[in-house]
Amino acid sequence: MRDDVPVVKQMLADRIDDLCRQLLPDGKRKGRLWTASNPVTRDHDHTPALTVALDRDIGAWKDYRSGDKGDILDLVTYCNRTDFKGAMAWARDWLGLRSMSSAERDALQQRADVRRAEQAKKTEKAQAFKAEWVRRIWDSASPDRALPAAMHAAAYLFGRDCPLDLVRHLDPETFRFHASLEWWPGAEWRRDENGRNRKMKDGPLLPAMVAAFRAPTGQLTAVHCTFLDPQRPAKAAVDKPKLMLGSVSAGMIRISSGAANTAPETDSAPGPVIVCEGIETGLSLAIAVPEARVWAAGSLGNMGNCPVDLACVGAVILARDADWASPQAMKQFDDVHARICAMGKPVTVMEPLAGGDFNDVIKGDDDGESDEERGAEG
Incomplete structure (x- = not known):
């Protein structure tokens, strides 16, 4: 199949809440983060330390206990204990991409490009806001x-x-x-x-x-x-x-x-x-x-x-x-x-x-x- 990685990532990001419920079912939303136990290290007897961004850098995740981290596709790879190829196969099935026509996938590609550009602007704005917040705390x-x-x-x-x-x-x-x-x-x-x-x-x-x-x-x-x-x-x-x-x-x-x-x-x-x-x-x-x-x-x-x-x-x-x-x-x-x-x-x-x-x-x-x-x- 052609290189559809950007489309897959964007579609996963568009359904980030559903994805988190699928991969991290014991977690819950806390503000802009999904917080859950780690299904790989099985640290369920500790305070949940794995977080996934639900906005801005959608799908970026980190386990503050183990140090594991990555982007939205890495999350699929990690939670399913597979490799890149396996993660892409799982994501295509979960998103229903395999049943789409070529025209439908082209339309998805165009929409994904637009959303990525919008998301980049939001991320830049959020980073500037956080930097200003840090400065306000320090100056006060x-x-x-x-x-x-x-x-x-x-x-x-x-x-x-x-x-x-x-x-x-x-x-x-x-x-x-x-x-x-x-x-x-x-x-x-x-x-x-x-x-x-x-x-x-x-x-x-x-x-x-x-x-x-x-x-x-x-x-x-x-x-x-x-x-x-x-x-x-x-x-x-x-x-x-x-x-x-x-x-x-x-x-x-x-x-x-x-x-x-x-x-x-x-x-x-x-x-x-x-x-x-x-x-x-x-x-x-x-x-x-x-x-x-x-x-x-x-x-x-x-x-x-x-x-x-x-x-x-x-x-x-x-x-x-x-x-x-x-x-x-x-x-x-x-x-x-x-x-x-x-x-x-x-x-x-x-x-x-x-x-x-x-x-x-x-x-x-x-x-x-x-x-x-x-x-x-x-």
Whole structure:
């Protein structure tokens, strides 16, 4: 059969809700995402971590636990445990393409071309909106550590044994504090008669610590928000108290600047860089190893996007959490390790001897709580 891949992808996208119900029947719609357990890893005893985009980049999916991801046709391939050829055969049958005439398929091709162009415009608009949202959050937060919001965050971090004050070379452009940031998953939305989402009610306003993801050039690409309980120095009592927003894969959270104490994009002297998953792990490592730069990726998978090709990176130390013991996490870390090694810099792996991560070592406990379990999403 002729190359009908674009038509198949567009037709699958046009029926994305039906497709999700077919492939991920235990899932449900949450805003613009279909959220479900992973039918391949069978992680039904965990919080669902596989999400599929229902608008904008329709069909783009990622499992935040296993790290598996792809486009709409990859979703068919993955869920049916087949290859590209098998996925195309399944999709043609499911869509009824095999019974269509040549003229009907030509008409479908034309409609698919139009819809792809429309979707590209929507995606571009959505990306611009999200970038502006990230900027609004960052600009509305304050770097002033004498303000009540910052002092509240300081009390939280003190309880985690990783206060900012103990980081000798804390990056001055990374942390800000917000007195009342909207926890946006708590907002209520409804679709109007035109199918557009309308915000009916804001999410709760909570104090938050905001950390910047920055590109290798220093540009703000995303934010990581730790929402706190208004009354006590603890995470907020919400489903996901740690959230990420923006182009996370384009940046890193620069925790400390190492012995050079300069921005990575302006430093040409090579030195060690420690790359870890979470902010609190990163703070603990920055306190313990002040001579190294420390960057947090926000997620295990994003560690592989670390810009180790920068001149300031002489060697890379990957901080591996001890609780990455599942086959999925082990594979994901192996993929990260391979990607970093491919950049040609010396690479070392360090792992805590106790607890789940290096913050647990500092605290002397073993809660083993990953960013995923704390509620961060990317």
